[in-house]
Amino acid sequence: xxxSRRSGIFFVVLLSLLVTACGTTASSNEFNEYINDRNAQRIxxxxxxPDKSAFFDELSIDxxxxxxDIPYEEKRKMFQDARNYKKYVNPYKxxxxxxxxxxxxxxxxxxxxxxxSNNWIGFGMASNVKGVVSDGDGAAYLSDSTETNQAVFFKFxxxxxxxxxxxxxxxxxxxxxxxxxxxxxxxxxxRVFWFKAPKNIKAKExxxxxxxxxxxxxxxxxxxxxxxxWLLTHNKDMPIYAVTSSAPRIRFTLLSxxxxxxxxxxxSRAKDSAWLQRTIGSPSSDDVQxxxxxxxxxxxxxx
Numbered sequence: 016x017x018x019s020r021r022s023g024i025f026f027v028v029l030l031s032l033l034v035t036a037c038g039t040t041a042s043s044n045e046f047n048e049y050i051n052d053r054n055a056q057r058i059x060x061x062x063x064x065p066d067k068s069a070f071f072d073e074l075s076i077d078x079x080x081x082x083x084d085i086p087y088e089e090k091r092k093m094f095q096d097a098r099n100y101k102k103y104v105n106p107y108k109x110x111x112x113x114x115x116x117x118x119x120x121x122x123x124x125x126x127x128x129x130x131x132s133n134n135w136i137g138f139g140m141a142s143n144v145k146g147v148v149s150d151g152d153g154a155a156y157l158s159d160s161t162e163t164n165q166a167v168f169f170k171f172x173x174x175x176x177x178x179x180x181x182x183x184x185x186x187x188x189x190x191x192x193x194x195x196x197x198x199x200x201x202x203x204x205x206r207v208f209w210f211k212a213p214k215n216i217k218a219k220e221x222x223x224x225x226x227x228x229x230x231x232x233x234x235x236x237x238x239x240x241x242x243x244x245w246l247l248t249h250n251k252d253m254p255i256y257a258v259t260s261s262a263p264r265i266r267f268t269l270l271s272x273x274x275x276x277x278x279x280x281x282x283s284r285a286k287d288s289a290w291l292q293r294t295i296g297s298p299s300s301d302d303v304q305x306x307x308x309x310x311x312x313x314x315x316x317x318x
Contacts, residue, residue, distance in 0.1 A: 046145055050173075056218055056269040057175055062138070062155050062168040062184055063224060063318035066261045067131035069157060069166035071120035071308065076285035078117045080108045083284065090287065097294040117285035122157060122306035131157075131166040134306040136263075137185030137207075138170050141247040144178045150244040155184070158308055163317045171275045180247050182210045184227070184263050207231040208262050209243060209253060216267045224264035224318040229255045264318040282309035 049055075085107060096103035125132045138155040142148070158169035172179065187205035208227035216222060231243060235256050243254060270278070286307045293305065 046147075049145060053272045055175055056271060057275075058172045058179060058212060058216065059268050059270045059275065060138075060155070060170045060172065060182065061158070061221065061266050061315070062136060062170070063161060063264045063266075063315075064131055064136075064166045064186075065264060065318050066129065067166045068127070068129050068164045069131055069160045070123040070164060071160065071311075072123055073310065074119050074121055074285070074289065074307075075116050076119060076288050077114050078284040078288050079111065079113075079115045080105055081284045081288045082107055093291060094294065097291050101295045103291065103295065117282065118310040119282045119285040119289070120308050120310060122308070133157075136168055137183075137187060138168075139183045139185070139244075140172060140174065141180040141183075141244055142174050142178050143180055143248075144174065148180075148248045150248050152185075157306055159311065159315055161315045161317045165318055167315055171270060171279075173272075176212055176214075176216055176269070179212050181253060182212065182265070183244075184208045184210070184265065186263070204232055206262075207236075207243075208258070210265055211253075212267060216269055218269040221266045221268045224266050224316070226264055227258050227262050229253060230258040230262055231256055266318075282307070 089106070093103045093105060122134060134157040135154040137152060139150065139152040141150040153170075155168040155170035157166060159167045161167060172182075185205060185207045207230070209229040209231065210225060210227050213222055213225065229243075235254075236242070239254065241251075247253060289307060290305075
């Protein structure tokens with residue numbers, strides 16, 4: 016089971032607990048049916064950093080020994096053994112001389128000050144799902160680049176359009192604690208960018224790139240009487256702060272849960288094969304520099 020699918024299940028369980036705790040008027044069964052409807056159209060988002068680049072190299076990976084239907088527990092044991100013993104037994108290893116290959120891409124290590132130095136950015140969302148109001152933080156992961164090599168990140172929200180109050184993107188520190196925030200007047204600092212979802216979101220296509228309505232930094236947060244997320248989850252207006260030209264842009268589409276899971280599986284055989292080989296052959300401390308994504312299928316317009 017992929018990490019994103021597990022996080023989706025956790026989201027469902029969390030909301031189920033919230034329903035019980037909040038005493039919503041809808042029954043638990045009705046609520047669970049609503050949030051688990053596999054055919055419901057839910058918001059998916061791409062985030063573009065206009066002044067930051069990302070580059071990828073194509074890899075051709077032998078996936079002959081990684082069939083599509085390996086049970087999750089068996090695959091998990093392969094990875095556990097690879098980490099613990101630097102070797103693993105693959106019961107699906109093929110002796111065939113006819114090999115199958117799959118193309119994926121590997122994020123190229125940043126080597127220029129315009130290259131974004133992290134493979135994720137902060138992503139959060141304020142929502143109201145059947146009376147259960149919440150706000151939470153997570154991450155959107157590097158997924159591609161535009162036709163002019165601007166870094167692009169992706170997030171499936173699990174939420175229907177009518178349930179989303181606002182979306183916030185944050186750029187702050189990377190996994191090593193290094194500041195990778197936005198440069199404002201010669202000072203690099205964490206910034207939070209607030210967006211509202213447009214009303215014309217469609218399935219099978221993305222909207223145009225949308226600029227944030229508000230950009231929040233340390234000084235705006237310190238001066239505010241209430242945090243923006245609190246205001247939005249208490250039916251108050253979003254405070255509007257000036258937005259700079261290099262702020263992230265986002266665009267929207269709609270996906271069902273099944274469509275998202277199918278998208279999430281693309282390139283998974285090659286990624287699993289590549290990670291297993293890397294795990295038995297390289298120190299784990301190097302793994303943070305590796306980020307694998309599927310082969311490129313569609314061009315993404317510049318933002």
